Amino acid sequence: MKSKSTDFGYQKIAPEDKTRRVSEVFRSVASNYDLMNDLMSFGAHRFWKRQAVYLSGIKKGQSVLDVAGGTGDLSILFHRRVGKEGSVLVTDINSAMLQEGRNKFLDEGIISGIDFVQANAEVLPFVNNSFDCISIAFGLRNVTDKQKAISSMFEKLRYGGCLIILEFSKVKLSTLERLYDAFSFNVIPKIGKFVAKDEASYQYLVESIRMHPDQDTLKGMLETAGFSRVEYFNLAGGIVAIHRAYKL
Ligand SMILES: C[S@@+](CC[C@H](N)C(=O)[O-])C[C@H]1O[C@@H](n2cnc3c(N)ncnc32)[C@H](O)[C@@H]1O
Numbered sequence: 269m270k271s272k273s274t275d276f277g278y279q280k281i282a283p284e285d286k287t288r289r290v291s292e293v294f295r296s297v298a299s300n301y302d303l304m305n306d307l308m309s310f311g312a313h314r315f316w317k318r319q320a321v322y323l324s325g326i327k328k329g330q331s332v333l334d335v336a337g338g339t340g341d342l343s344i345l346f347h348r349r350v351g352k353e354g355s356v357l358v359t360d361i362n363s364a365m366l367q368e369g370r371n372k373f374l375d376e377g378i379i380s381g382i383d384f385v386q387a388n389a390e391v392l393p394f395v396n397n398s399f400d401c402i403s404i405a406f407g408l409r410n411v412t413d414k415q416k417a418i419s420s421m422f423e424k425l426r427y428g429g430c431l432i433i434l435e436f437s438k439v440k441l442s443t444l445e446r447l448y449d450a451f452s453f454n455v456i457p458k459i460g461k462f463v464a465k466d467e468a469s470y471q472y473l474v475e476s477i478r479m480h481p482d483q484d485t486l487k488g489m490l491e492t493a494g495f496s497r498v499e500y501f502n503l504a505g506g507i508v509a510i511h512r513a514y515k516l
Pocket of ligand 1: 387
């Protein structure tokens with residue numbers, strides 16, 4: 269029987285091919301990933317990530333699972349918040365991205381309170397009900413079965429715990445949307461071409477953003493998985509949104 273298709277940017281492909289294609293994208297961009305983030309967002313991603321960690325309400329001594337954690341930006345911020353008494357587990361499907369993250373932690377002199385595990389967000393290999401906070405930043409839109417990943421994160425969160433999703437979303441102002449589209453489609457793939465020597469991956473990036481569920485659709489998906497008190501916060505006019513949800 270033929271499997272249902274899924275999106276890979278604007279292309280329709282078999283779900284079993286998406287995970288592999290996404291993996292190729294991030295293997296290719298890993299070494300330039302942080303530089304490209306700064307160039308593409310004019311540094312704004314740093315503020316968005318700080319805001320995500322702030323909204324999590326995470327406290328000293330707590331445990332965090334950073335899903336699709338990549339090069340570890342969010343995890344470093346969480347690590348500073350939970351301190352030595354707490355723990356941060358960075359997980360990502362891609363070993364090249366995790367390796368970049370591990371190097372960044374070492375460069376910062378952080379050697380304890382942090383662990384790295386290669387895993388697929390759809391089937392997180394951890395004990396149920398075990399984390400005070402789970403985060404996924406700019407990761408969910410790359411996952412093949414997003415609802416499955418949301419349910420997997422729900423399972424692993426402890427009761428009372430908080431999920432934070434930081435992701436590109438639907439721009440709320442039409443003028444801003446036109447400017448943003450022009451920049452995304454005309455400039456970002458070119459920056460990718462000249463800096464990361466990889467135009468196709470950045471073309472995928474801008475297309476995948478448009479295919480991602482909008483703020484209210486994602487809120488509905490979180491509620492379907494069992495999350496409570498689901499709300500979202502638009503940043504930069506909705507270019508990015510932070511969803512916060514609790515397991516109660
Ligand atoms: C855009 S990067 C975000 C990295 C980091 N969280 C950040 O905010 O900079 C997306 C990450 O999602 C990871 N990813 C994609 N599909 C995944 C999956 N099914 N499970 C876990 N990680 C996945 C990629 O390997 C990549 O590291």
